[in-house]
Amino acid sequence: MEKAIERQRVLLEHLRPSSSSSHSFEGSLSASACLAGDSAAYQRTSLYGDDVVIVAAHRTALCKAKRGNFKDTYPDDLLAPVLRALIEKTNLDPSEVGDIVVGTVLAPGSQRASECRMSAFYAGFPETVAVRTVNRQCSSGLQAVADVAAAIKEEGIKTLKKPWKPLQQKSAHRTALCKAKRGNFKDTYPDDLLAPVLRALIEKTNLDPSEVGDIVVGTVLAPGSQRASECRMSAFYAGFPGMFLIYTAMRIFVSLTMVLDSGIGAGLESMTTNPMAWEGSVNPAVKKFEQAQNCLLPMGVTSENVAHRFGVSRQEQDQAAVDSHRKAAAATAAGKFKDEIIPVKTKLVDPKTGDETPITVSVDDGIRASTTLATLGKLKPVFKKDGTTTAGNSSQVSDGAGAVLLMRRSVATRKGLPVLGVFRTFAAVGVDPAIMGVGPAVAIPAAVKAAGLELDDIDLFEINEAFASQFVYCRNKLGLDAEKINVNGGAMAIGHPLGATGARCVATLLHEMKRRGKDCRFGVVSMCIGTGMGAAAVFERGDGVDELRNARKVEAQGYLSKDAR
């Protein structure tokens, strides 16, 4: 070992001679403790065949809703090219994909689920590949990826033949079923239908509601986001404490017990087709439950709440927006998104004449490189008089889709597919709906801890910039290095198509980690969730693409391993 240290020293002298007084060595070089293959806090298990790996991740460009390049594009035409790209780039036989789960938020549930199934057909998937949607508001894309990963892991656990605890059904209840439109429930609010059942589950099993890990509600026809909010409100009525989790899904019972070899976790949102809206009237029951009422707050108001309560100034928020645009513009100019963006051939319809122009969209059209503090300073606050949240420091309303192909590592090896990333952990947490933006500050530590890591071990973050206020708050609260977060820009510049954002961030994160080399080992995707939740997932860089190109400056060098601390 002494010899190796000695050789290192001789080589370092060539690059940074100690007697450099007579020459201008800029001191930009410094020895970096080698992180490749280091154990650190993470017990490096060797690559197990049952790891869930990502072999491909792609997205469409994101375009401004209503005015951008996707304004005349059908949602199923947004998702289909991405799904097709996953198959073409990996040469996978589409019939081998176990399931396609699409995170999608605002559209009416059944219609969107049908559109997703249609997309799969356009993309060349046979009828034997199943499709479902999932809705945990803004984290739906990430939730879809996590669901697929969980299903793949289930299969892995079973094949290990270890004793594993199957899910046990403890209690099951239902309401009476009544004829729609004319029966006894015709004037009942949907959240009042669910709440009694949830309450009964708790009361009859004497379970402490805070012990319930997650609530998944199968629901089909309602507008996605509204129904997800109604479900969260239901749970509040039923007496669940603030921190619980909830999400909705289609085709629910099959998916809970499903096991997979490979699957696609995707996200899709067309905010042109489905703007944020609430159909019908609001249940007066919310007035009795403050937290349920807070689920109905416009997102911008929660942003003002965060900015006010935690003291995030207008200046800081605008600066974050400027940085986001600058980094996104630089990344686009440098061609960094070329690997992940799938060009989409679509059309633009002139609203006056009805003429159709064919276009190919391959660039995010929301990025404004010329954004400065001065131009942002002119914008007026939108949600609160004397507030700080403006259109400039909020995420953009966008259309887009993303998809991630996951499979078990043994399957990927058998097919000879290089591994882009490894899915490690996912965590969703509940927070106060009135300040929903703090979600990442709670979710990221949870996911990182579940992976057996510390925050310091994470080399790259994609934290969704729903609003600059919550983004800045989370960054400061966790004490994260700004150089590691959203290095290629974020939602304020690129866009936030609600259901697609999770999948989009995974694609951007994994491709950037691939570019950065072996030193960039762990990455985190995280977002806040409307109605008061947060989600985060930890990914590890895949080893199918390793070029040791990057060395990072460290303050104190001297140990070969972090374990020697």
Added chain:
Amino acid sequence: MPMFKAPFNGYSVKFSPFYESRLAVATAQNFGILGNGRIHVLELSPGGPGVTESIAFDTADAVYDVCWSESHESVLIAAIGDGSVKIYDTALPPPSNPIRSFQEHAREVHSVDYNPTRRDSFLTASWDDTVKLWAMDRPASIRTFKEHAYCVYQAVWNPKHGDVFASASGDCTLRIWDVREPGSTMIIPAHDLEILSCDWNKYDDCVLATSSVDKTIKVWDVRSYRAPLAVLNGHGYAVRKVKFSPHRRNLIASCSYDMTVCLWDYTVEDALVGRYDHHTEFAVGIDMSVVVEGLMASTGWDELVYVWQQGMDPRAS
């Protein structure tokens, strides 16, 4: 242009003086810090797939340099990181190799050079501050030259005078030696920082070039050694190897930690005549073919060996 990907990081490349399409590559695992080494003998096939490996020899430690014998066409000599000097015969299969192993240097052997005029002896330069003179058939070194105060990075024979050689050392001096003399005949404090390489002009036996950690290459005339003939600036980091062209008297090739290979004409005002940035890691080995004019080879820590004609793009296929 042909390209070869080795499993280990490249350290040195040398064309065979006998066969125009043969070259030897010295490689080491983990950038030569820790691990094994391997010597590859490559054949260039003009019609077919570019470069093929004809034979390879594994070593227990890193191989820092390799050179071909001038007396036997299939013999090459390797400088190994564990201080040994090994002789290989490519005509024999790998299990019969190495045919000789000399363990005398106390530290890493950094370079080996074969005498081109007398063809019977070779020099090794080592990090134990010594240069040793050997003959193929003697079991031990003939002489040890111990004067440098730090690692000796290279020792090169004069192309015209069979008893004269130069050594470049980390003690910032260039020394000229004559094997018939007891000590060095000339000490030139050529640079203020470590000198990593030196080479003689093949057409003017009094001119040599040194390359240094100070990012420059200096060209010296031993008859007036107070000041250099030329100082060549242009590399961004330490210059690892320098080589005079066997075909043109003023042409120098160099490779550096800045990952580029440069060509210089030291007699002209604007000396840099070519720059190749095909390597994606430190470029540490370079050679120019004696048999084919303009043919160059380079290798680097990116595990690649490129062979190309001057003026062409090494990466063109």
